[in-house]
Amino acid sequence: MKTILLVDDDPEVLSIIARIVSDNGYNGISANSLEEALEVVDRLTSLDMAIIDFWLDAASAIPVMEKLNDRFPEAPVVMITGGGHNLSVETSRAISRLSGATVFLQKPFRREALSSLLQKSLS
Numbered sequence: 001m002k003t004i005l006l007v008d009d010d011p012e013v014l015s016i017i018a019r020i021v022s023d024n025g026y027n028g029i030s031a032n033s034l035e036e037a038l039e040v041v042d043r044l045t046s047l048d049m050a051i052i053d054f055w056l057d058a059a060s061a062i063p064v065m066e067k068l069n070d071r072f073p074e075a076p077v078v079m080i081t082g083g084g085h086n087l088s089v090e091t092s093r094a095i096s097r098l099s100g101a102t103v104f105l106q107k108p109f110r111r112e113a114l115s116s117l118l119q120k121s122l123s
Contacts, residue, residue, distance in 0.1 A: 002048035054081040082107025
């Protein structure tokens with residue numbers, strides 16, 4: 001079973017993402033803060049994909065992205081963002097270049113959009 005790291009500081013959003021991941025037949029490992037995500041990445045022995053909220057409380061998730069790129073450079077990374085933190089296309093591209101994110105997904109997103117993205121990224 002493929003393993004996906006799930007990182008979001010909103011427990012409801014994290015729960016929804018975890019359910020979608022599980023319903024699609026994948027193993028989701030959840031973290032709800034920057035610190036917890038960094039600890040989880042340190043413990044992982046393999047990773048197939050990551051889905052990470054760009055804003056974790058007041059901090060960006062770039063430290064998690066950097067650690068993922070060092071440890072699991074082949075794992076695709078989906079960066080999600082929403083609320084008051086809408087990112088322009090230019091900002092999204094710059095963050096992708098800096099962090100290694102392969103896809104940006106704007107919250108709120110549809111269940112079908114995430115399911116499709118999982119299938120395309122992990123097939």
